[in-house]
Amino acid sequence: MKKKKFLVFEDLSTSGQWLYLYARSKEDIERRFPEFYLFDVPPKRFDAAKAQIIENNPDIFIFDIDNLHGLLKDYVENRQKDNYIYQNPDKKRPFVDEI
Amino acid sequence: MLKKRALGTRVMNGVLVDSGGSLPYEDVHPSNARFLRVLAKLFKIVEVLTTSGNAFDVQPMINHYTDSDGYKGIPAAGYVAAGTDGYAYFTPDIYGSGKKAKSRLALAVKPIGFFIFNMDAFTSGFEPPRKITPYNNEPGGGIEIRHRGNAYSTAYRWITVK
Numbered sequence: 001m002k003k004k005k006f007l008v009f010e011d012l013s014t015s016g017q018w019l020y021l022y023a024r025s026k027e028d029i030e031r032r033f034p035e036f037y038l039f040d041v042p043p044k045r046f047d048a049a050k051a052q053i054i055e056n057n058p059d060i061f062i063f064d065i066d067n068l069h070g071l072l073k074d075y076v077e078n079r080q081k082d083n084y085i086y087q088n089p090d091k092k093r094p095f096v097d098e099i
Numbered sequence: 100m101l102k103k104r105a106l107g108t109r110v111m112n113g114v115l116v117d118s119g120g121s122l123p124y125e126d127v128h129p130s131n132a133r134f135l136r137v138l139a140k141l142f143k144i145v146e147v148l149t150t151s152g153n154a155f156d157v158q159p160m161i162n163h164y165t166d167s168d169g170y171k172g173i174p175a176a177g178y179v180a181a182g183t184d185g186y187a188y189f190t191p192d193i194y195g196s197g198k199k200a201k202s203r204l205a206l207a208v209k210p211i212g213f214f215i216f217n218m219d220a221f222t223s224g225f226e227p228p229r230k231i232t233p234y235n236n237e238p239g240g241g242i243e244i245r246h247r248g249n250a251y252s253t254a255y256r257w258i259t260v261k
Contacts, residue, residue, distance in 0.1 A: 013206040014164055014188040016180045017172045037183065057175045071168050084207040084235045099185040099248040
């Protein structure tokens with residue numbers, strides 16, 4: 001199955017980060033990154049300028065979940081286990097789009 | 100009294116001085132004059148510290164703690180993205196360890212350091228400082244300054260904590 005590009009938001013606790021993840025399905029992402037926020041339709045907060053920033057910095061903001069590299073690989077291998085929300089997905093805050 | 104004026108002199112602290120007519124205010128009310136001089140200096144210091152772009156270039160700085168994703172992502176993006184609740188979080192607090200920062204700032208993840216920002220570089224959006232309440236299974240107790248929406252500014256510098 002060909003992979004598709006998904007827009008996710010990573011909660012950094014004091015701020016956040018938009019990422020593109022390539023995966024076969026939404027479920028693949030939800031299983032591996034339950035702490036991330038996955039969007040079928042880009043929210044209002046994510047505009048064309050932010051999409052351009054991602055495209056301009058693929059090493060930092062674009063990942064294939066089956067072949068992770070860089071920061072996200074490190075995150076999964078070392079830090080995901082220390083993430084309180086990853087350990088307690090029921091504590092995940094709702095995403096507020098209207099600021 | 101008349102004799103004193105004719106001579107033009109008076110004795111102060113055991114020393115003969117020239118009065119030069121009416122006595123200076125400091126001579127008549129020395130304690131009051133000293134107090135007013137100190138008060139004037141204090142007002143000057145307050146004015147210097149609170150005026151943006153002042154002679155001493157004193158700027159209000161705030162810190163944004165983050166992990167390695169933010170360390171790479173924030174400079175690349177050029178702004179601090181608002182979190183899930185629509186706010187980007189800053190603090191005037193400085194902590195020497197990520198563990199302490201996580202505890203006092205009630206964070207879900209342990210930060211590896213913090214960016215220092217000049218508050219004057221942001222156009223608007225800050226809310227008044229407030230004490231951090233327990234959250235993310237952490238006690239809190241630090242001070243947070245929330246910025247409504249994405250915070251657009253370039254960091255002054257990065258400080259790594261242990």
